[in-house]
Amino acid sequence: MTAVAFTRTIAILRRNADKLPAEGREALDALDEGFSAATPDYSKKEAADLLEVSQATLDKWIATGLIPTARVPGHKRQRIPGKPLRAIADEISQLREMGRKRGLLDEALLRLEQEEPGWRKQFDELYGPAFAARNAGDDLVSAAPGADWGPND
């Protein structure tokens, strides 16, 4: 199984972790920890696959400063740090399931910023200036309910 496929599998298991028994959740934590340690970063091709965007789109996102990159010994090209990439990819995947097609990166980052307490400390360090600049003069976005909402939602 490739790193991208493995990452996606873990993300799906994470989203359904509440349906697993306690032993299953522990096993998932151990698997996730082991995989994260073994995959601290991704190539740009892997990152684009994981985010389900073209490499051109990924390059644009990197240029805005909203996808962090790093120089890693042993690799000639820039690498994408694994932790933020996995979190962003998971949010974007959920937004796509809701039927969203535009502004995915900004919305994914907002959701991480507002809803994931574990991210707040790192957020400014990773994205602060670029993200604040991007949101200045914010445009209107649709307020439509998600395509996956229930009939009474």
Add this chain to the structure above:
Amino acid sequence: MWKVATRREMRPLIDGLKGKEAGYKQAYEQLEQDPCVSYRAPSGELRPFAYRISGRLGEKICGTHLKRGYRIAFTLADSDDDAYEGIVEILYVGTRDTRNRSRDVWDIVHDLFGEPNPRQDHDKPPCCENGLPNMSEDEILEFMNRLRKFLRGR
């Protein structure tokens, strides 16, 4: 037909209504059709779908009820697109909770504007009765800036 929109800061709050059975979809459709409509209640009384909130924010903001205690705060704006009568801009969605000030939708909205929330005179006049509510772009951006900080700090 009205364009119903919001800002990026607000979108996660709307997404959070999924699964809550708050009736947002129905309210969204009504806002799209006409935020100024009134209904004939079973008592024969004419009731507005949306009403002006009380106090100084009344000139800027209207509210409407969802199910399960949720409320939508919104303002109206002109649209450059002739396809729309105007824009309904959703500013906040939350629950009414008069026992807990930090969770009450109207207290939160007033706090974000730095205005006191009057405890009386909640007579809920129709949203569009005497002109439309209106906010400048600067006021909206300032509100969203404060909302963003508020949501991060929750």
